[in-house]
Amino acid sequence: MAFIVQKFGGTSVATIELIKKAALRVKSEIDAGHHVIAVVSAMAGTTSALVSFVRDLSTTYDRAEYDAIVSSGEQITAGLLALALQNMGIPARSWLGWQIPIHTSSQYAEAHIEHIETKALQAALNKGHVAVVTGFQGLSPEGRVTTLGRGGSDTTAVALAAALKAERCDIFTDVEGIYTADPRYVSTADKLDHIAYQEMLELAAQGARVLQKESVEYAMKHRVRLRVLSSLSDTPGTLITHEREAKIRPSLIRGIAHSFNEEHFTLVTLPQNPSLIDKIRAFLKENHILIDMVQQNLSLCGRTLNFSFTLQETEADRAFDLLQQSKNILGFNDLLRESRVAKISIIGTGLLNQHAASHKLFQILREEKIDVYAVASSDIKLSVLIPAQYAERAIASLHTIYKLDAEER
């Protein structure tokens, strides 16, 4: 008998009625002859309320206590779903992270799953009992409760699927699946039936909203077949799997991703001082500031060397202050900051060899008279940084040009 992991997000277990509906979804897999592991998030709103309690006390806090507090949300949902299943005559019990145990690192509030002991869980499953597991949490080497960071329930589900060699890991959420572009911005965005792990990772802005990035990476590493689907409808959702299984034609652009939450920094220095860039990179790394879309170039007049990069806007103030304070030590002349930028990316496996695809991108931007601040590319993604005010127009145009609009695919 196959193992199926079903993960129910906060909006899918937000009320007692929804918990009963989740129980029906478990039942349909049981009726199909499967063993089911149900992973649950906290009821929507619960975790935020608990986080507010902590923040009301203090802005800085012991993360181990934060975890003890915040992890209580999933504990409630797990018990309630187990009871809902029992009411339907299905044997079920809740498993808290420490009871399995799901061993994690001791980085409280952002722990990583290190090892899952499956013996007790497997014994219960083999008896035909549904295991309802608290997502998002585990046990530290010190014997305390850890959490995996927000959205970590996805990772719990994938890790359990990997440990139990589950046939599939279904992520129930409040969207229908993964789209060719963010449906909030592109009305013609179309749902994808299949997508490769890598492509999913690159559809970053959507991905973050639907699935925690770490969970996709974990699934890719352990070849867990992931499915994202709505708990509110009966559509099949999107299967995220290895590219061969996803039956994806190379050369095809699969979707358009965007990020509106970045800023663009440019450090201006003298061209005689190229080693400065290494110093700056080391300085940023030391201060845990992640940068992307890194470029360096001589300015047109040939008298300065520009080093530019993007970073998350949540980090921008801190990074700006740190760099300004170290201006003399690092030895640059000027620091420019542009916050009204948007990163637009086209996603598709084997893109690096598809000159036609990238040609189209730059052609459309030229036609629309949109400046490009920076470009970055990989085998799967081609990103351009453009002024924020043109972002929606660019996404819509690209979506049409690459024939992604719903009626065309």
Next chain:
Amino acid sequence: MAFIVQKFGGTSVATIELIKKAALRVKSEIDAGHHVIAVVSAMAGTTSALVSFVRDLSTTYDRAEYDAIVSSGEQITAGLLALALQNMGIPARSWLGWQIPIHTSSQYAEAHIEHIETKALQAALNKGHVAVVTGFQGLSPEGRVTTLGRGGSDTTAVALAAALKAERCDIFTDVEGIYTADPRYVSTADKLDHIAYQEMLELAAQGARVLQKESVEYAMKHRVRLRVLSSLSDTPGTLITHEREAKIRPSLIRGIAHSFNEEHFTLVTLPQNPSLIDKIRAFLKENHILIDMVQQNLSLCGRTLNFSFTLQETEADRAFDLLQQSKNILGFNDLLRESRVAKISIIGTGLLNQHAASHKLFQILREEKIDVYAVASSDIKLSVLIPAQYAERAIASLHTIYKLDAEER
């Protein structure tokens, strides 16, 4: 350095502001050079909300899941109090029942504490860390979370005080201490400074509101000095201790207790059939119906034998139906039921030898023309069952007669 256990009830940790106040109370014991174990209940209202979730799902439920759900409330408070202490510069950490562990029986929802492993806790305390412990919960032999039943946080506090040989166990609540009578009914009720365990147990109606009965029994058995005091004021509260330490003069009436939640049943049978009473007692026991104030007597005209007793009004309907259904088998003639009754008791150590005290009781009832349905006495308590409409008047009169009024003591 002495160990002090401080227990904060739900109303004492109902908000972040109150949690900060509780932290200040911990701090004052730390400043006095003590090791502190703080035991917390769930924030007022939390447990009821969780119980409602369970009841919304089903009227019957797996108690192990109930425990997993309901125990989350204390987990939150423990983490928050630990954070509040850390904010004051006091090293502290939360301890969940299973982390200590507090081993209990596996009677979920009404488990009993069997053994507390103090090693890890003691090591943390010896380092000067405050241990903030979740009340009300423990670990079953099966490795799952148990709860001790409502109010069980008191028992957790007392059991920890016993296990750690604490100097004192302070129960912070929303009343000032134990009174000579229930202050809701007797405006002149006075707070007692000292009271013996036994007397506390007999002040039943108040006791249930302030302290779980089991916790007082546990304290008596292990000689834990208990103190009940208000978290909202700085009055010293009531010390509950062994009678010698309580320095109680025998002969003194310590307080008036009452219960309005009982009914009085009278079974009428033929005098030729006295063995019937044994059968009825066995029948009631079999059906888990606890009875009190048992009396049997020949009726005045000598033709019937009456067997009467009191029982909790919550049990009365069930008991009445069961008895009626078995009328023929048990062989009694009639069953009378009186629900408008009140049990009034005078409490004082060594009461059995104090004829003057009991004489006064019956004298006042006679003077007030109050009928007495039944009488029961022990070394520490003399109870009378009277019509409910006279209850408040009787309590007030007795309170005055025994010189318990606030201005007189």
